[in-house]
Amino acid sequence: MQAVMEITGLTKMYKNGRGIRDMDLTVHQGDIFGLLGPNGAGKTTAMKLITGLIKPDRGGVRLFGADVQENMVQAMKHVGCIIETAESFPYLTANDNLKQFARYYPEVDQARIDECLEWTGLIKYKHEKAGKFSLGMKQRLGVAAAILSRPKLLIMDEPLNGLDVEGMLAMRKLIKHLAEEGTTFLISSHLIHDVELTCNRIGVVYNGKLVHVEYTDKILSDYSSLENYFVSEVERNGRV
Incomplete structure (x- = not known):
């Protein structure tokens, strides 16, 4: 399976202690990958690093084999994105x-x-x-x-923000339609139910760390719901 996104040791920390630390992740062609975590966990920072909007303290990102920091034009050539607000x-x-x-x-x-x-x-x-x-x-x-440009990779930071129920259903339908046409997705969200219904792979982001990555089907075979899995991952990684 072809790697669309390769993230290695990605780190960006702010003075307030927030950010992202030592993130390693590979997203393959055809994935609808969900970054799931509470507000302030580091999801938007990760998105900004991946798209070259901010520079990492260390580590790197390759999109379609091109380094985002060294060759941003080539790396972003087939990428569409919404970061924070549209x-x-x-x-x-x-x-x-x-x-x-x-x-x-x-x-x-x-x-x-x-x-x-x-x-x-x-x-x-x-x-x-x-x-x-x-x-x-x-x-x-x-x-x-x-x-618009028929991107091969779509990066969406909290795409369901502000949507009513009808809008959420339409967005889920659109994501699945585009995935069937060959678009790969990286989606961040704090909405557990929606990630469960939309994404085929999920990474839990907590306290600036990507703590676990797993296929949705595997999670739902081991846990009664994605919410239970998320709570267990957060507790396992030191939430008091």
Whole structure:
């Protein structure tokens, strides 16, 4: 199985003691990999390191064989991402927002924009300004922008933030649809139930450490729920 992402000894610590320490992880082609952990565990720091937004204290990341620090353009060539909040131009419509992003990708035309709006449930709002959107709709627009270029790897930091139940169901359906088309995912979340339903492999992040990685099927054969597994992993790794 081909490695899409190889993380070795990745470390970034802040003065307040938060960050990520000695992270080792390989994500293979076709994985829907979930980083599961409470807020403040280090998930967003890991995402920012993986996408080259911040520099590590030590360690490194390779995406599709290219080093993120040494050759970011090549490493990120086939990557789409949403880190923290999805940004958009509030004075532009959903359609015009995507047209702005499409300028970076010569192969993206109006038909592709409409396809991404359809998949994210925004097609009927394509001519409404993003500034009037709810948090959940802005999140959907961010996802539409992230998938415009048909990325081979999609990195999503808390993609279900702000979504209502309908939005969550639509997002899960979209992730599974794209995975079937060959997209690999790295998703961070603190929502245990959603990770259980969406991801085929799960890594628990706690207190700045990636404490355990396992296939979802294996976890659910050993534990009654992902929540029980998560609690046992956290307790095993020193939570008082």
